[in-house]
Amino acid sequence: MTNRTDGRTPEGGAPTRSHAPALARRRFLRLAAAGAGGAALPKLAGAGEAGPPAEYPWSQSLGAGVVDRPYGQPAAQEAGVIRRNVPWLTAGTESSISFSPIQDLQGILTPNGLFFERYHAGRVDVDPEQHRLMIHGLVERPLLLAMSDIVRFPSVSRIHFIECPANGGMEWRGAQLNSLQFTHGMISCAEWTGVPLSTLLAEVGVKPEGKWVMFEGADGAHMNRSLPLSKCLDDCLIAYGQNGEALRPEQGYPLRLVVPGWEGNVSVKWLRRIKIGDQPWYTREETSKYTDLMPDGRSRGFTWGIDAKSVITFPCPEKPLGKPGLYEVRGLAWTGNGKVKRVDVSFDGGANWQTAALHEPVLSKALTRFSLPWQWDGGPALLESRVIDETGYVQPTIADLRKVRGVNSVYHNNSIQTWQVKPDGSVFDVQTA
Amino acid sequence: MTNRTDGRTPEGGAPTRSHAPALARRRFLRLAAAGAGGAALPKLAGAGEAGPPAEYPWSQSLGAGVVDRPYGQPAAQEAGVIRRNVPWLTAGTESSISFSPIQDLQGILTPNGLFFERYHAGRVDVDPEQHRLMIHGLVERPLLLAMSDIVRFPSVSRIHFIECPANGGMEWRGAQLNSLQFTHGMISCAEWTGVPLSTLLAEVGVKPEGKWVMFEGADGAHMNRSLPLSKCLDDCLIAYGQNGEALRPEQGYPLRLVVPGWEGNVSVKWLRRIKIGDQPWYTREETSKYTDLMPDGRSRGFTWGIDAKSVITFPCPEKPLGKPGLYEVRGLAWTGNGKVKRVDVSFDGGANWQTAALHEPVLSKALTRFSLPWQWDGGPALLESRVIDETGYVQPTIADLRKVRGVNSVYHNNSIQTWQVKPDGSVFDVQTA
Numbered sequence: 001m002t003n004r005t006d007g008r009t010p011e012g013g014a015p016t017r018s019h020a021p022a023l024a025r026r027r028f029l030r031l032a033a034a035g036a037g038g039a040a041l042p043k044l045a046g047a048g049e050a051g052p053p054a055e056y057p058w059s060q061s062l063g064a065g066v067v068d069r070p071y072g073q074p075a076a077q078e079a080g081v082i083r084r085n086v087p088w089l090t091a092g093t094e095s096s097i098s099f100s101p102i103q104d105l106q107g108i109l110t111p112n113g114l115f116f117e118r119y120h121a122g123r124v125d126v127d128p129e130q131h132r133l134m135i136h137g138l139v140e141r142p143l144l145l146a147m148s149d150i151v152r153f154p155s156v157s158r159i160h161f162i163e164c165p166a167n168g169g170m171e172w173r174g175a176q177l178n179s180l181q182f183t184h185g186m187i188s189c190a191e192w193t194g195v196p197l198s199t200l201l202a203e204v205g206v207k208p209e210g211k212w213v214m215f216e217g218a219d220g221a222h223m224n225r226s227l228p229l230s231k232c233l234d235d236c237l238i239a240y241g242q243n244g245e246a247l248r249p250e251q252g253y254p255l256r257l258v259v260p261g262w263e264g265n266v267s268v269k270w271l272r273r274i275k276i277g278d279q280p281w282y283t284r285e286e287t288s289k290y291t292d293l294m295p296d297g298r299s300r301g302f303t304w305g306i307d308a309k310s311v312i313t314f315p316c317p318e319k320p321l322g323k324p325g326l327y328e329v330r331g332l333a334w335t336g337n338g339k340v341k342r343v344d345v346s347f348d349g350g351a352n353w354q355t356a357a358l359h360e361p362v363l364s365k366a367l368t369r370f371s372l373p374w375q376w377d378g379g380p381a382l383l384e385s386r387v388i389d390e391t392g393y394v395q396p397t398i399a400d401l402r403k404v405r406g407v408n409s410v411y412h413n414n415s416i417q418t419w420q421v422k423p424d425g426s427v428f429d430v431q432t433a
Numbered sequence: 434m435t436n437r438t439d440g441r442t443p444e445g446g447a448p449t450r451s452h453a454p455a456l457a458r459r460r461f462l463r464l465a466a467a468g469a470g471g472a473a474l475p476k477l478a479g480a481g482e483a484g485p486p487a488e489y490p491w492s493q494s495l496g497a498g499v500v501d502r503p504y505g506q507p508a509a510q511e512a513g514v515i516r517r518n519v520p521w522l523t524a525g526t527e528s529s530i531s532f533s534p535i536q537d538l539q540g541i542l543t544p545n546g547l548f549f550e551r552y553h554a555g556r557v558d559v560d561p562e563q564h565r566l567m568i569h570g571l572v573e574r575p576l577l578l579a580m581s582d583i584v585r586f587p588s589v590s591r592i593h594f595i596e597c598p599a600n601g602g603m604e605w606r607g608a609q610l611n612s613l614q615f616t617h618g619m620i621s622c623a624e625w626t627g628v629p630l631s632t633l634l635a636e637v638g639v640k641p642e643g644k645w646v647m648f649e650g651a652d653g654a655h656m657n658r659s660l661p662l663s664k665c666l667d668d669c670l671i672a673y674g675q676n677g678e679a680l681r682p683e684q685g686y687p688l689r690l691v692v693p694g695w696e697g698n699v700s701v702k703w704l705r706r707i708k709i710g711d712q713p714w715y716t717r718e719e720t721s722k723y724t725d726l727m728p729d730g731r732s733r734g735f736t737w738g739i740d741a742k743s744v745i746t747f748p749c750p751e752k753p754l755g756k757p758g759l760y761e762v763r764g765l766a767w768t769g770n771g772k773v774k775r776v777d778v779s780f781d782g783g784a785n786w787q788t789a790a791l792h793e794p795v796l797s798k799a800l801t802r803f804s805l806p807w808q809w810d811g812g813p814a815l816l817e818s819r820v821i822d823e824t825g826y827v828q829p830t831i832a833d834l835r836k837v838r839g840v841n842s843v844y845h846n847n848s849i850q851t852w853q854v855k856p857d858g859s860v861f862d863v864q865t866a
Contacts, residue, residue, distance in 0.1 A: 056563060058703075059651050063555025065526025070515035071507070072546040075686045077561055078679050082503035093498025106626035106674035107590035111545060113505040114678065122496025128510055130489060154761050157540035157792060157802060193539035218492050241539035243676065245547065246511050253508045270491075328587050359590060361794060369590060 074113075080104075083114060084181060089170075094122035095221075097164060099185030102332065103318040108159070108359075108367040110188035112248045118164050118186070118264060120221035120285075126270050128254035131218065133238070137276035140205030147254050151240060153195040153203075158237060158260065159366045161334050163187040163306050165263040165290065165411035171398065173407050175429045180316035183417065183429055187334070189367040190251075192258045193241030198233045200274070210276040214283075215257050218272035225266045226280035227259065227304075235260045235365075238271065261336030261365040262304040263411070265290055295406035306336030308395050309414035310343055310370070310387035321425035324378030330371045331356070335389035340368040342388045347374065349382030349418060349432050350397070356385070381421040382432060398431055507546075513537075516547060517614060522603075527555035528654075530597060532618030535765065536751040541592070541792075541800040543621035545681045551597050551619070551697060553654035553718075559703050561687035564651065566671070570709035573638030580687050584673060586628040586636075591670060591693065592799045594767050596620040596739050598696035598723065598844035604831065606840050608862045613749035616850065616862055620767070622800040623684075625691045626674030631666045633707070643709040647716070648690050651705035658699045659713035660692065660737075668693045668798075671704065694769030694798040695737040696844070698723055728839035739769030741828050742847035743776055743803070743820035754858035757811035763804045764789070768822035773801040775821045780807065782815030782851060782865050783830070789818070814854040815865060831864055 074081065083098040090096035098117040100110055110116075117123070128147045136142035167186035170176040177183060201213075206229065213232045216224040227236075237258040240247055247253040252269025259266045265285060280286070280302070291299040310333035315321050333340045339362055344353035359369035370385070387395045398415035420430040507514065516531040523529040531550040533543055543549075550556070561580045569575035600619035603609040610616060634646075639662065646665045649657040660669075670691040673680055680686040685702025692699045698718060713719070713735070724732040743766035748754050766773045772795050777786035792802035803818070820828045831848035853863040 056560070056651065058557035058559050059653060059655070059705075061557075061653055062527050063552065063557035063652060065555060066529045066531035066550045066552060067516055067518045067526065068556065069546075069683075070517070070531075072516075072548070072681050072683055074504070074545075074678060075561075075680075075682050076558065077687075081678060083500055083505075084503070085500045093500065094495050096499045098499035098503075104679075105677045106588070107624045107677050109542070109624050109677040111676055111678045112507075113502075115505070117499045119496065119499060122498060123501065124491035124494075124496035125509065126491050127489070128508075152760065154804065154806065155539070155763070159794075191540045191542050218489065219496060220492060220494055222492070243544055244538045244540050244542040245514060245544045246508060246537075248505050249508050250502075250505055254510075272492075327585065330588070361592075361796070363794070371587065373587065 081114065083117060084185075086177070086182060095120050097166070097186060099181045100188050101181050102185050102187070103180040103313060103316050105313075108189055108332075108363075108369055109243065110190060112190070112243050112245070112251070115188040115190065115242075115248065115251060116164070116186050117250045119219070120223045121219050123250050124219045124270060125249055126218055126254060131254055131272070133255060133272060133274065135200060135204045135274045137214075138207040138210035138278065139276050140207065141203070143204055147240070150195060150238065150255065153199055155193055156196060156237070157191050157193040157241070158235075158258075159189065159191045159363050160258060160260040161187055161189040161365065161367050162258070162264045162267055163334070164265070165303075165306070168413040168415070169410045171413055171415070171431070172402075172409050175431045178317045178429045180311065180313060180318055184311045186264075187367070189334075190243045191241075192237055192239040194237040194239030194258070197236035197238055197257070200238060201232060201276075204276075206276050209278050212277045212280050214273075214275045214277060214281045215266070215268040215271060216273040216275075217252070217268045218270040223265070223268055223285060224281065224283045225268060225285055226283065227266060229276070231259065231262070259304070261306055261338075263290065263306060266304055290411060292405065292411055293408040295408070303412060306334070307412070307414045308335035308337065308340070308387045308389040308393045309333070310385040310395060311417045312345070312383050312385050312419055315383070315421060315425075315427045316419060317427045317429060320427050321376060321421060323425075324376050327374050327376055328371050329356075329374045329383065330369070331385050333368045333370055333385070333387040334366070335387065335393065336365060337389045337391045337393055338364050339390045340387055341390045343370040344386045344388075345370075345372045346384045346386070347381045350384055350386075350416070353386065376421070378423055380423060382430070383419040383421060384416050386416055514547065516550060517618075519610070519615060528553050530599070530619060532614045533621050534614050535618050535620070536613040536746060536749050538746075541622055541765075541796075541802055542676065543623060545623070545676050545678070545684070548621040548623060548675075548681065548684060549597070549619050550683045552652070553656045554652050556683055557652045557703060558682055559651055559687060564687055564705070566688060566705060566707065568633060568637045568707045570647075571640040571643035571711065572709050573640065574636070576637055580673070583628060583671065583688065586632055588626055588628060589670070590624050590626040590674070591668075591691075592622065592624045592796050593691060593693040594620055594622040594798065594800050595691070595697045595700055596767070597698070598736075598739070601846040601848070602843045604846055604848070604864070605842050608864045611750045611862045613744065613746060613751055617744045619697075620800070622767075623676045624674075625670055625672040627670040627672030627691070630669035630671055630690070633671060634665060634709075637709075639709050642711050645710050645713050647706075647708045647710060647714045648699075648701040648704060649706040649708075650685070650701045651703040656698070656701055656718060657714065657716045658701060658718055659716065660699060662709070664692065664695070692737075694739055694771075696723065696739060699737055723844060725838065725844055726841040728841070736845060739767070740845070740847045741768035741770065741773070741820045741822040741826045742766070743818040743828060744850045745778070745816050745818050745852055748816070748854060748858075748860045749852060750860045750862060753860050754809060754854060756858075757809050760807050760809055761804050762789075762807045762816065763802070764818050766801045766803055766818070766820040767799070768820065768826065769798060770822045770824045770826055771797050772823045773820055774823045776803040777819045777821075778803075778805045779817045779819070780814045783817055783819075783849070786819065809854070811856055813856060815863070816852040816854060817849050819849050
């Protein structure tokens, strides 16, 4: 065998590195043969050079041509991997929420078709040719921008999660729904492309007395929120791209605000107006909604931040265990404070903890994958995950949260989730304290 | 204004940092007002607190409810952003290629619906319940694995491009097609999730004489390729996930090989068989196809690697310039050798070069975005980009390549692309040497 490439030697050789975590790799080496269902080949008659014994129809026929689907779609067998809503949760579907099927998702990105939805007056179809963004108020040079103007500014792309602060809100008074999709599915993560808000604010010139910024949507709700100028000048984006393509209508096509690490409702969709002022606007969505009713009867407002949170995505109610044996426990962690630093997993309801492996890349204000091998003996177990972020913040228990916040809150439940595993492998949403 | 959050001070303040490249930000500050089309607000009668003057229909009505589309779709106005083929390029569509609309894409990810297609016997619909992966040959413990076995192994996710080595193949004998989609659209980039191939090879136990590995697809073509064991033990994945969801049928649902940084055809789709041997198989797809005919009449084989390549995506034939003024030139760079280190841009056909900004994250064997501000004076220009990767490899000109390889090649044209800009802003695919 001669070397016929440009400097690449094709012969085989010793392994140079493995991407599997070393611990996991060692312990999983006998997984398939030891009862996971993998069959040792000699059991199968007829397996030879020609391939597996069965020649399936798709191996003996011509398939569809290219551009048969110029814009593709998932396999028919994946038809159950969809967004779902809880009909009794809201009066109608136009001011409501749908949940992402995070029990079926992999990696850290959410496909655009499965990104969770939150509307205040329904999903509107905005004409990008007619759409305008107005920037005014305490500025030197108010502007009205068309989409063709906005896409000319220097652009950046950033991978960030967006979470509705109501994610897990039904759990404040106890375990409510036996489903990962419904307890944690108000979170998604995408690569956003757009113009740094700081660039547009420099363009209009914020006056010295400008301290607050109001963002308003073009939907019928005219959804609007006030944000402090400091956050606007930090890492906010005026986004028109999502995971490589134009924003989906569900996510504010053609233009939205993205406020990394803060509660989803401030990332105003179908963005049409930015006004600079010297104080917050106290809009409906920051007074009657998106505030936290405390035990003393007063409400906390402007609680924008998403604190550190994590959840085990396998096993979960929708993805039970099979026979006893070796499993990879998998999950997601995130924090609005920056990067995830560590995730611990407990199999006994928090009495003992083991540190999970974090999967690269660990990005700021983005979902982070973790995993840990687990030899399940077939007995009952209480699975929990607990994240610690780079600021040292530790994910609390629901009991910890209730001590401070009572049980009247709807928003900002970032507590540890407990999954009860029964000997038959089924998994249930429980609260242990 | 009191601080009513947990440790977050809501008042406005000085900017802490900007994500816009400093150079670009300074130079773009007057872009909108200076002729990009942005309108100074006073020109618009009636603009006031209530918002832009026009109240569009979508701002005065209730939109669609959640789960109206449980699996979403792009906006109707984006219907032109699709994969396209060149009908005369191949005898039929089942053994053919479609091109990704990279002129419309943003960031570094390709949405699954727009990932380029390459079939050898059409897109097949494989039943994941029936599908099996056989691993045999020079191994201690041959195995037949169901999908339910494979997903139990420790999983990883990696963002990698896949490029067909025929990308740009029509340009070997001269500029052929005036389109970025058709000159460079055989590349896409996704987050792949699956099992490291090294894990499965450890499971079966490769015998000491095993040096080569053959991969075979379940489609009618039984597409198969030989790879050296060293690459298989390095960074290859047996993937079932793509950008967060299951692989699309176009990409090998339910299981494919992903060989990071190597030509796309070796990343065998609908993967059904892995055989370990002591020499390559010299399959049809590594003898009559996917070899490079050299000037002396001999063919190079096993030229798997994708060397460094880049292209300017704006402006391009599909995305011309408007009036003279300040623009952000944008592009994509990649290398199968690891990470992109630097990209230079020329506006005069390669006589002078300026270094572009690389956008984070710069990942190994993934697409990397670059950009550079450009004050276009309205004169003719020849735009080029040239990438240098972390190994020091410099993207060649087509003249450089032809000196070594002649003009008989179909594959591995990674040369510098020249876009000719005319005074009316139109852009053309040209070769200057």
